[in-house]
Amino acid sequence: MKKFSELDATELAQIRGSLMQRYRAFQAQAMNLDMTRGKPCPEQLDLSLGLLTCLDKTDILTASGTDCRNYGGVDGIPEAKNLFAQYLEVDPEEIIIGGNSSLTMMHDTFMRAMLKGVEPQTPPWVQLPEVKFLCPSPGYDRHFFICEYLGIKMIPVKMNAEGPDMDQVETLVASDESIKGIWCVPLYSNPTAAVYSDTVIDRLASMKTRAKDFRIFCDNAYAVHHLDSYRPKVKNMLAACKQAGNPDRVFLFGSTSKITFAGAGIAMMAGSKKTMARARKQINIQTIGPDKLNQLRHVKFFKTTAGIKTHMAKHAAIIKPKFDAILSGLEKELGGKQIAWWTRPKGGYFISLDILPGCATAVVRMAAEAGVKLTPAGSTFPYGKDPDDCNIRLAPTFPDLEDIRSAIELVGICIQLVSIERNVA
């Protein structure tokens, strides 16, 4: 296919006419399809139905005799700590198992940092004239919402294929004491599916920060969420921080939201023993303990990390065809036209699509008007503002395969139409 920029006016008008026809046909179809969020589909959730029935009255005690129905155990049951410590590649003493949401654990860690500081001897962030955070972008909107809510100034940092642009990161943190941290999703980053290189991880762990209380909020949301047999080995952020002599620099987070049930999984956080000891003490003010029965369910259901891996292969079998359908749809509609560039993820939950500057909002609106809701343009950037208005996050997992095929054809049509109208014509 020819590049759009090489087409003459007549050719473009002709293409535009035929695209408009196809677009109107989609409008007439009145689809009602929601691709806004990275939600598992029902078939994925069905994989974990065993969780609903794996406990009965004979399974209410931990090995050490704790009744999981009763109060107590602020940082989780030992069985869950053991299993998910392996999952996050940390020591059981370095992990806290929480409720159903790792976002909650991140949010609460920020709330505590604001009011109490991240260490006893560093000031509460709320007492400082300004707190800033580095936000590799495109990134995860819900991370950014937390910062925005708390008045933490977000500084976008360029996201490369191997992680954030470390030259930019190092320069910023070395000079500005008010920069207190960075958001990271080290494996299959949301939404670009970038995999952090060892170099990036080591530079994050060892870089000189002007702020003594600088923290990496490392959301390992997709630790086992591979789409095929490719298994990137990502260096563990806590191990790297320890190695670099900065053991307290990182808060690690994870959950089973996209392993078992998105709404009823279990969440976890990890960090150095010192970091966790303080968190445990603070969480003890907040709760008498997490839902230990749900932790026991998960332990019983998976037994081992091998059990988790086997389970994840079943997820891949369901969602890989959806990723493939999007990729081939994009190729078919947009390949070679030099108006769109997209990631080819090996895991995670998203395909990140860049189109010509100034076009994303219009494309998302146009798709919505024909019945396909995409993630709002700009969502992947701090404050919901994509400076180039070019990034669109595609979430392939939830809709069924047929709908995906239609949706991506429609998106391809919208991109071409908007590109012709805005940039090329």
Next chain:
Amino acid sequence: MKKFSELDATELAQIRGSLMQRYRAFQAQAMNLDMTRGKPCPEQLDLSLGLLTCLDKTDILTASGTDCRNYGGVDGIPEAKNLFAQYLEVDPEEIIIGGNSSLTMMHDTFMRAMLKGVEPQTPPWVQLPEVKFLCPSPGYDRHFFICEYLGIKMIPVKMNAEGPDMDQVETLVASDESIKGIWCVPLYSNPTAAVYSDTVIDRLASMKTRAKDFRIFCDNAYAVHHLDSYRPKVKNMLAACKQAGNPDRVFLFGSTSKITFAGAGIAMMAGSKKTMARARKQINIQTIGPDKLNQLRHVKFFKTTAGIKTHMAKHAAIIKPKFDAILSGLEKELGGKQIAWWTRPKGGYFISLDILPGCATAVVRMAAEAGVKLTPAGSTFPYGKDPDDCNIRLAPTFPDLEDIRSAIELVGICIQLVSIERNVA
């Protein structure tokens, strides 16, 4: 039995000798009994075993078709909102169903008040030179821990049989703008089992407060936790606040921790529509939604508030004999001696025991040395400091009946011994 104060030295020495003999016999027995917390006993937890198996793969949707396994629904599923709105006597739009802990919802409400204020137009409490809270005492230690953690200055207020001393409360809140709220447990208050009178509730709802952003943190922890057929009718705090023209004055909290599973129940908060709309928006930053499956379990298990009431009668049948054993043990050891006074609760989880000033710490220590751990003396007061060192909280529910009988005999012996040594002799 004669009052201790009327005994002469010889009589006291004789009594002391025989008590010491009995105390030593307990020491030799080496009991190991924990009565520190208001924990349900295994038999109580067994009443809710049906929760473990009441969901299967056919029960994952709400009536409106929401998949409870997936993300979403930040304030709970409609079925749970309906059921527990009736439970808390509020409108379904006035309630948010959360995770497994109402303490967490209280803590988080404080965190948000500190950082964002309780209304958009009132300042974050953290920006004020001082924030104070009224703490009817004796009260619940975990309420007090939240204030202490956040540097909120606690002002103890006298707790009467019909609720806090309202003359004291009204005088304080009318003159001091830094007093931002009060803790309340309106029914079967922890630990005195006081039941707030309508007058107290109406005065709390209508009193003039110097602070515009004054809030009642109303922990309705024992709304259906009756011990016998007595059913006190407590005026609803939200209804009273609305009636008084202060609809936004109250945050209501509740949970099923002492109805189903103490560690794996569901928690709720309620307030005016305006209050809840803001909370919902803020909670939406913290989580994509609570564990909806556990909410569905609870709805399916109870169906109606009548179901909850029937269930609670089974709890009463288990724990009333334990309360009775303590009461008769206290009467037997201490009756008429004028060295101890205790509550005779009609519900809730505790018996509150007052002994002669300056004796509580010594009694708790002495009981521990013979193998019975009681709630630490002072726990029921702000900062863990009982000014008279006279209050002991007894938690009858967890130990079995035989242990309760032994424990209370031992406690009675310790109280007599300490009274003789410290105050009478």
